[in-house]
Amino acid sequence: MTRDDWYRHDRLPHIYCSGCGNGSIINCVLEAVSDIGWNIDETVFISGIGCSSRAPGYIQTDSLHTTHGRAIAFATGVKLANPDLHIVIFTGDGDLGAIGGNHFIHACRRNIDLTVICINNYIYGMTGGQGSPLTPYGKKSTTTPYGACEMPFDLCNLAVAAGANYVSRWTSYHVTELTKAVTAGLLTEGFSFIEVISQCPTSYGRRNSLREVSDQILYLKNNAVLHQRWKRMQEKGEDLSSDQFVVGEFIRQSRPSMGVSR
Amino acid sequence: MSRTEFFQGNIACAEGALAAGCRFFGGYPITPSTEVAEHLALKLPKVKGGCFIQMEDEIAGIAAVIGASWTGVRAMTATSGPGFSLMMENIGYAIMTETPCVIVNIQRGGPSTGQPTMAAQGDMMQCRFGSHGDSSIIALCPASVQECFELTVKAFNLADQFRTPVFLMADEAIGHMRERISIPDSVPYTGRKPAEKDTLPFKPDEDLIPGFAPFGSGHHVPVTGLTHDWRGYPATTNPDLHAELVSRLYHKIEDKRNGIADYEIENREASVVFICYGAPARTVAQVLHDQKHDGKDDLGCLRLRIVWPFPEALLEQFPHASVFIVPELNLGMISREIQRHTAVPVRSVSKIGGELHTPRELLQVAEEYR
Amino acid sequence: MRHEVRFSGFGGQGIILSAVILGRAAVLYDNKNAVQTQVYGPEARGGASMSAVIIDDEDILFPKVINPNIFVIMSQEGFLKYGAGAPGNAVMLLDSGLVHDRPSCRYYEIPASREAKDRLGKIIVANIVMLGSLVAATGIITKEALEAGILSSVPKGTEDLNIRAMKLGFDLIMEGKGEP
Known part of the structure; x- marks a missing residue:
């Protein structure tokens, strides 16, 4: 099967805005899944609420589009009741980082055999661009009209600290690296977490001086600092600028996990 | 044949679940229901295919139960007032997605933390109307330890038959008291009506209930809490479709109330x-x-x-x-x-x-x- | 005939277990009906714990104790909270070393904790001593049923100790100790 065989073609076209990063990210995930050769009948996509969580609806497998923030909790039940199923979760920065935060850290702690793709567009896109726990400090949204005055989460650090077996971060620009990271996550036993920073021209870019889609893509390209380079910077006592963020693989380990098919 | 025991209502409920073939429990401990979870923590891992998991809260507990149910297994949770309140949104999800599951509520005094160790029946309206939107559900009320067993079995059968959450609305008095119970070697069983090949996953039969296709069976069911058509595809702005779906979810239970009645x-x-x-x-x-x-x-x-x-x-x-x-x-x-x-x-x-x-x-x- | 038995003492004495053993013995080994209930509140942890058993040859409909006619009291606090109001026609077994007051009803003074410690070396089985005395004094279930109930309830490896405690309870009644 090729990537395109995984799409639920009669559901297309999708509801995403033009210029949205979700399409490329879903492409990368389905590329990884089809490359591995998972059986479409034994793969389940699960999601919560939000733009990213609409992804499973466009995929030709069993899928569970659940309540806001709870995708991982639903997935935990599916996986433990039938460990032979492969499970991939689509979620977003609001769905996972805010309302679903507790389920996230507990799934990392349990190290349950799920792969979570968190599309981080820095805001709640579906509902018009409200601030999320990942809205960068000082950036504007409809609920942070004077600039976010709270510090954001670093979901990758959170996942590493809570015990996930695989954690990486890429962007919608880094499609090759992202596909490889998703593949690594799918193949790692235990909890795999891949954060993908993505553009939302409709609700984020236009409020934060990134009017064109290309502006935001370039922003992601130019501000991504490789994990290895960030380590060298730290050794020299250098800091990231307020716009920079770290990409790459943060951990790949084999802590005891649960829900693994035997 | 049967065996006689001197059990608590909560233990009888757990034993009823095991006898009914329940193979998944997801929940969070809360007085006065905790013995249900504790007993299943002891027993489920020893049953083939059995799984017990203590989740991080009751929201996750009912979520895991709904997820497990979609793999085709019988699944349940048990809770009391505060936990029951937390479950309400996902109970609505189970109603909308027609997911069979059993929710045990050992009722205690509320509102809020109220009286954790005392009996009440204050959640009778919440189980019926607690989740938002129009719907109908099934609720059973045991009056003895024996009925904690029997009605838990029945709850699983009704949940599977009607594809809906079913509530065992017991109370602290019945849940915590010990008395004679006779446990039979086998119990009545009515399973889920299987989906026929190539039918749409949410297309109802004449009984208003669609056949069930578990995850992994090749039916590729898209499940969503959004208003959806027979394919399971979201159709949230179609007034007729919403009215048809929600009316069907209501009538598939309400129209059968004389047959469901147990008294x-x-x-x-x-x-x-x-x-x-x-x-x-x-x-x-x-x-x-x-x-x-x-x-x-x-x-x-x-x-x-x-x-x-x-x-x-x-x-x-x-x-x-x-x-x-x-x-x-x-x-x-x-x-x-x-x-x-x-x-x-x-x-x-x-x-x-x-x-x-x-x-x-x-x-x-x-x-x-x- | 409906008997309502109320047990009270302090947390850790095995008050709840005593009631469960009595109820289980009545149901499983004496072919009677029984309902056991208990106080679950946080005050039952450190303070006075209470558990009740109803035993009847007929079906037990109302499951809560209304007018207990048999009391087993193992602490002074338990006496004050759950035993002091015992009606005149009731009978009470009290751990005479731990309960200082005496009721206005008929009562047996059972030095259960002291005897358990002195004769068996384990104060932990004082509740079983009290159960033995209860059954010997009242006959609400048979001694054989009680023995079977104890054996099916106590941890493995402690059967012998517990049976000796039960028999000590029988003896304390036979020896005439604590006659009113």
């Missing part, structure tokens, strides 16, 4: 009739027994083992009734439901605080109408 009737000729469910039924039984012993058999009783969907036709079974006396461990919830279905005067005898009505208290009320 006991004593003395149809009575003029003074008790209507009861759960622990207060024990007090009513004592009153009727004592009165009969004294040669007075003018009292009657309708005891509901299933309260929702409300079987209003049963109220017609007492042609000479001059009053329905309704003792409840709340400020009068089901009494109001009775009231809207009958011209017979309804006397609510509510008691909150955690203790059962005494036989003397109920007899005094009955005496007023003799």
